Amino acid sequence: MKSRLLLFTFFLLLQHTALAQTVLTGRVLDEKNRALPGVNVYIKGSFDGSSTDVDGRFRFQTNEKGIQLLAFSMMGFTTHEQVITLEEKEIEISDILLAEEFNELNAVTISAGAMEASDEKKSVILRPLDIVTTPSAMGDIVGAFQTLPGTSNVGNDGRLFVRGGDASEVGIYIDGMRVGNAYGTTAGNVPTRTRFNPNLFKGTFFSTGGYSAEYGQALSSALALNTKDLAIRSQGDLSIMSVGGGYAHTLANEKQSLTVSGNIFDLKPYQNLVKQDFDWERAPYGVDLEIAAQQKTAKGGLWKVLARTEKGGMELWQPQPGVEGRGTLIDLTNTYSYAQTNWRRAYENGWSLFTGLSFSHNKDLINLNGVNLKRTNRLTHAKFGATYDFSEKISANNGVEYFRNDYSETLVLEGFEREFGENQVFLYSEWDLYLSQDLVFRGGFRAGTSSLADQNWLDPRASLAYKISENGTLSLASGRFQQMPTENFRVLNPALQNTISEHLILNYLYQKEGRTFRAEAFHKSYENLIRFDGIPQNPQNVRNEGEGFARGFDVFFRDRETLKNTDYWITYSFVDSKRNFNQFETQVQPDFAPRHNLSVVVKHFVVPMKSQLGLSWSFNDGLTYTDPNLPGEMNSKTGAFQNLSLSWSYLPRPNLIIHGAVTNVLGHENIFGYSFAQTPNEQGQFESLPIGQGAPRFLFLGIFFTISKDKNANQLNNL
Template sequence: MKTLYLFTYLFFLQIGLLFGQSQISGIITDEKGLALPGVNIFIKGSFDGASSDTEGKYVFETSLEGEQTLVFQFLGFKAQELSINCNQQSIQVESIRLIEAITEMNAVTISAGAMDASDESKAVILKPIDIVTTPSAMGDVVGAFQTLPGTSTVGNDGRLFVRGGDASEVGIYVDGMRVGNAYGTTAANVPTRTRFNANLFKGTFFSTGGYSAEYGQALSSALALKTKDLAIRNQGDLSIMSVGGGYSHTLANEKHSITLSANYFDLQPYQNLIKQNFDWERSPHSWDLELAAQQKIKKNGLVKVLARTESGGMSLWRPEPGKEERGVLTDINNSYSYVQTNYRQALKNNWTLFSGIAFSHNKDEIGLDSLQVHRTSNLTHIKTTATKDFSDRLSANTGIEVYLHGYEELLPNKNLSRKIDETEAYLFTEWDWYLNKDFIVRGGLRGGRSQLSDQYWLDPRISLAYKVSESGTISFASGKFHQLPVDNYRVIENSLHNSKSNHLILNYLYANNGITFRSELFYKSYDRLVTFEGYPQDPQELNNGGYGNAKGFDLFYRDRKSIKNTDFWVTYSFVDSERKFDQFSNQVQPNFAPKHNFSIVAKHFITNLNSQFGASFSLNDGYTYANPNLPGEMNSKTESYQSLSLSWSYLPKPNLIIHLACSNVLGRENIFGYTYTQNSNEMGVFESLPSGQAAPRFLFLGIFLTLSKDKTANNLNNL
C-alpha cells in the first residue's frame, strides 16, 4: 500500500512540473534581417537558456514564474534585454534584431586626405619611429613627410609644400594649438627645418586636404603633432653630433614627468672640413632650451606644458649675376620662444573637455649690406573644445578659439616702422555619424571673423567613408577653406581679405597584414589669391585678384611583409597646378609645384649586426622659373631633381645608438632656378646665376647615449 501511495505522489508531481514549465522560442537576426547563429539567450539570474541555430532560431524551457528578463548576447553586437511573463506555457518572443557594436577595432576610418603617423590608428601610414629613421629626413618631422603622397620636395626651402600650394598654406599644430613661425628663419636658398625635436611626439596627423573643421587658416594642409603623455622612466640622453650636441634629462613617476633639454649647434667646424658651394661669412649656429612636463589630475585628467626658447644666426655672401665681387652680405639673427599649456579631462556621460593656451614670439634681425630690417611676430592662441559621445554611433566635437596676432617691421637706420594688430575669432562644430561599422558620415562647420579686415566667413565641410571589404575602404571629402594673407603683405595693405579654396577628394585605402596601398584623386580650386605689381621684395598695389586650381592623383604602397626584415614604401604624386598670383598677370605653374614627384624609402634590419640600413631616393621633373631672355611668364624649367640618401643605425649596446647618414650621396648638382640681372647687358642679354645646393652632400654622424637605472633604455623607447 505504501508503494502505491509513493507511485501516485511521484506521478502527480511530474504532471505538476510538466504543467509548471514555460517554453520560450523565437528568432534572432542582425540589422539587415540576416539570421544570427550562436547567439546566447538566457534568463537573467538563472542557468536557463539556449543558443540560436543556423537559422537564428532558439527554444528552451524554464520552470521560473512571473516577470523575468530575457538576455541576448553575441560577440561584436550590443547586448539586449527583454521582459517576459513566464506564467504561460508557450512564450513566442517577437523577432529580435541585434545591433552591431561599433568599436575602434571594427569601425571604418575616413582616409580621404588624411594620414596618421601613430601607433593608435588602424589607418597608419607612418609610425613615429619612421620620422627619425627615414634617411633623407635627417631627424626632421617635415623631412619624413616629404616622402608621402601629395607633397613636393623643394630642396632649397625645406618646408612642407602640399598639392601645388605654397608652404604658407600648411598649418602646424602641437596638441591642437597653432604654432607661429614653426620653421627656423633662414636666408634665401638655404633650407630650413621645423624647430621641434621629433622625439617630443608620439604621433602626427597629416592632412593633404579636406581636413577637420577644428583646424582653419590653411588653404592646403594641416599638420597636427601630438606630444607624449607621461614618460615611463627616469633617464638622461646625451647626444654628440657632427654639427653639435645636447643633453636631455627626464624625471618620471606614475603621476607626473618632466623633461629638460639643452642643445647647441654650430656648422662651422663641419663646413671647414667639407667643401661648400656657398660663401659663408659665419656658418649657421644656434642654441635651444626646452621643457616638457605632464601631470595627471584626478582620475582622467592630464595637464601638459611645453616651453621652448632658442636663438641662432648665419651670415653669407650672395653673389650677383654679372658682377665679379663677393656679392651682397646677408646677415640673419633670430630669437624665438614658444610656450603652451593644455588640459584634457574625461568626464561622466562620455564628455571630454579640452582647454589650451599657446604663445609664439619670433624676432628677426636681417642685414642686407647696409640695409637693416627688424621683424617681430607674436601669436597667442586660446582654445576650448567639448567632445560628446552620445553613443557608439554618434559623437560631436564643438569648440571656440581666439587668435591675438601682432606683427611689426622696422628699418632702424631710417627710423621707419609699420605694424598690424589682429584679433581672429572662430566657432566650429563637427559630428561623426556611423550608420553601421562600415559607413561613416562626418559633417562640420567652421565660422570665423577677422577684426583687421572686418570680414566674416563660413566653411562647410563633409567627408564619408565606406568599407567595401574587410581590408578596403573608399572615402570622399569636400570642403571650403579660408586663409588670411601672410603678414608681410597685410602690413602693407591692411584691407586684404581671405584667400579661398575648395577641395574635392576621392580615396581608396587597402591595409592588411603589413601591406598598405593608397590611391587618391583630388581637385582644388583657388580664389582671391594675393597679387601685386613690381617685385616680391617690394610689392605694390596689393589686391585679392588671383585665382587658380590644382588637380591630380597620388599613389602610395608600403610593404613590411614581402621581404624578410625589410620595410619599404613607394610614392608617386601627379600635380597639375596653375595659379595667377604674386606678380604674374596670367596663370602659371608655380616654381614650388613640380608635376611629377616620386620617392622610395627602404629600411633593412640585420639582427646579427644590431644594425638598420636605410635608403631614400627622391625625384621630380624640375622647377619652373622665369627667364627674361624668353617671352612669357614662368617660361623655363630646370632639369629633374634627384637625390639619393643612405643611412646606417648601429646599436653596439642597448643604451647606445650610432647613426650615420648622407644625403645626395651621388653628388648630383641639383638646380632650383636662376637669378637674373634686372637690366640686360650691351648684347641685350639678361645675365644669370644658378640657385643650387649649399653643398654637394650633407654628412651627419650622431652618437646617442641613454643613462638609466636598468641600462637598457635608449632614444627610441618612447617612439
C-alpha cells in the same frame, strides 16, 4: 510499503517540475534582417539559456517565474535586454534586431586626405618611429613627410609644400594649438627645418586636403603633432653629433613626468671638414632649451605644459648675377619662444572636454649690406573644445577659438616702422553619423571673423566613407578653406581679405596584413590670391585678384610582409597646378609645384649585425622659372631633381645607438632655379647664376646614449 511511498513522491515532484517549466523560442536578426547564428540568449541571474542556430533561432527551457530580464549578446553587436513575464508554458519572443557595435577597431574610418602616424589607430600610414628613421629626413619631421603622397620636395627651401600650394598654406599644430613660425628663420636658398624635436611626439595627423573643421586658416593642409602623455620611466639621454650635442633628463612616476632638454649645434667645425658651396662668413649656429611636463588630474584628466626657447644665426655671402666679388652679405640673428598648456578629460557620460592656451614669439634681426631690419611676430591662441557621443552612431565635435596676431617691420637706423594687430574669433561644429557599420558621414562648418580685415565667413565641410570590402574603403571629402594672406603682404595693405580654396577629394584605401595601398584624386580651386605690381622684393599695389587651380592624383604603397625584416614604401604624385598670382599677368605653373614627384623608402634590419639599414630616393621633374631673355612668364624649367640617401643605425647595446646618414650619395647636381640681373648687360642679355644645392652632400654621425635603471631604454625616436 515505505519504498512505494518514496517512489510515488518522486514521480509526483517530477511531474510538478515538468509542469512548472517555461519554453522560450524566437529568432535574432541583424539590422538588415539577416539571421545571426551564435548569439547568446539567456535569462540574467540564472543558468538558463541557449545560442541561436544557423537560422538565427533559439529554444530553451527555464524554471524561473515572474518578471525576468532576457539578454541577447554577441561580439561585435550591442547587447540587447528585454523584460519578460514567465507565466505561460511556452513564450515566443518577437524577432530581435541586434545593432552592430561601433568602435575604432571595426567601424569604417574616413581616409580622404588623411594620413595618421600613431601607435593607437589601425588606419595609420606611418608609425612615429617611421617618421624619424627616414634617411633623407635627417631627423626632421617635415623631411619625412616629404616622402608621402601629395607633397613636393623643394630642396632649397625645406618646408612642406602640398598639392600645388605654397608652404605658408600648411597649418602646423601641437596638441591642437596653432604654432606660429614653426620653421627656423633662414636666408634665401638655405633650407630650413621645423624647430621641434621629434622625440616630443607620440603621433601625427597629416592632411593633404579636405581636413576637419577643427582646423582652419590654411588653404592646403593641416599637420597636427600630438605630444606624448606621461613618460614611462625616469632616464637621461645624451646625444653627441657631428653638428652639436644635447642632453635630456626625465623624471617620472605614475601621476606626473617632467623632461628638461638642452641642445647646441654649430656647423662651423663641420664646414671646416666637409666642403660646401655656401660662402659662409659664419656658419649656422644655435642653442635651445625645452621643458615638457605632464600631470594626471582628478578623475582621469591630463594636463600638459610645453615650453621652448632658442637663439641662433648665420652670416652668408650670396653672389649676385652680373656683379663681381662675393656679392651681398646677409647677417641673420633669430630668437624664438613658444609656450603652451592644455588640459583634456573624457567623462563617463559621453562628454570630452579640451582647453588650451599657446603663445609664439619670433624676432629676426637682419643686416643686409648695412641695412638693419627688425621683424617681430607674436601669435596668441586660446581654444575650448567639447565632444559628445549622443550614441554609438552619433557624435559631435564643437569648439571656439581666439587668435591675436601682432606683426611689425622696423628699419632700425631710419626709425621707420610698419605694423598691424589683429583679433580673430572662430566657431566650429562637426558631426559624425554612422549610418551603418560600413558607412559614415561627417559634416560641419567653420565660421570666422577678422577685426583687421572687417570680414566674416562661413566654410562648410563634408566627408563620406564606405567600406566596400573587408579591407577596402572608399572616401569622398569636400569643403571650403580660407586663409588670411601672409604678414609681409598684410602689413602693406591691412584691408586684404581671405584667400579661398575649395577641395574635392576621392580616396581609396586598402590595408591588410602589413600592406597598405592608397590612391587619391583631387581638385582644388583658388580665389582671391595675392597679386602685386613690381618685383617680389618691393611689391606695390598689393590686392586680392588672383585665381587658379591644382588637380591631380597620388598613389602610395607600403609593404612590411613580403621581404623578411624589410619595410618599404613607394609614393608617386602628379600635380597640375596653375595660378595667376604675385607679379604674374597670366596663369603659370608655380616654381614650388613640380608636376611629377616620386619617392622610395626602404628599411632593412640585419639581425646578426644589430643594425637597421635605410635607403630613400626622391625625384621630381624640375621647377619652373622665368628667363627674362625669353618671351613669356615661367618659360623655363630646371633639370630633374634627384636625391639618394643612405643610413645605418647600429645598436651594440640596448641603451646605445650609433647612427650615420648621408644625403645625395651620387652627388647629383640639383638646380632649383636661376637668379637674374635686374638690368641687361652690354649685349642686351640678363646675366644669371644658378640656384643650386649649397651642400651637395650632407653627412651626419650621432651617438645616442640612454641612462636608466633597467638599461634597456634607448633613443630610437631621435634617429
